[in-house]
Amino acid sequence: DAGVIQSPRHEVTEMGQEVTLRCKPISGHDYLFWYRQTMMRGLELLIYFNNNVPIDDSGMPEDRFSAKMPNASFSTLKIQPSEPRDSAVYFCASSLAQTGSKRYFGPGTRLLVL
């Protein structure tokens, strides 16, 4: 079975540009999570969805960040405008209610904002 798919794997952009990260969760999973990894803060939860509905976005750092899940097989995380401090690795993860807190992570998108 395919795991969580993320694109692009790497993104280099200039400050002020819009960045869109994409995620395809594991088929049948009803939870989707967006995480950000930095050296200083480790893995931080940004937002999560249940059955395509955003449940908790308290981790989204600023209004510049937005996330959508238009259907069960696709989600986007958008940063507009991007800033150098947004540089990090962004992970998407999915899970089933039955698997509890176990998350299945994608390979991540490494974002560099110049």
Added chain:
Amino acid sequence: DQQVKQNSPSLSVQEGRISILNCDYTNSMFDYFLWYKKYPAEGPTFLISISSIKDKNEDGRFTVFLNKSAKHLSLHIVPSQPGDSAVYFCAAATNYGGATNKLIFGTGTLLAVQP
């Protein structure tokens, strides 16, 4: 304020020896703990978990110990193998790890197992 702390950014161990990775937490409401392993250019993968009703959980070469009074857990890998070289993340949750939980992750420890 980090609720889950991994104070050792890195650890180097000889192949065949024991690796001990440590994790401390501050929130006494946490009752479910997980370890994830991450190789470069890959996402973290689940390794082992423990509920606060236990003090030890073992899976092959991996054992997690929980000391609730000290708010401390550790991951033991015995014997360590070069393929264990990775970043290990400790994570904590409430409500015994229900699906709606926020997992709170530590900053990770890079383990290097020397052949």
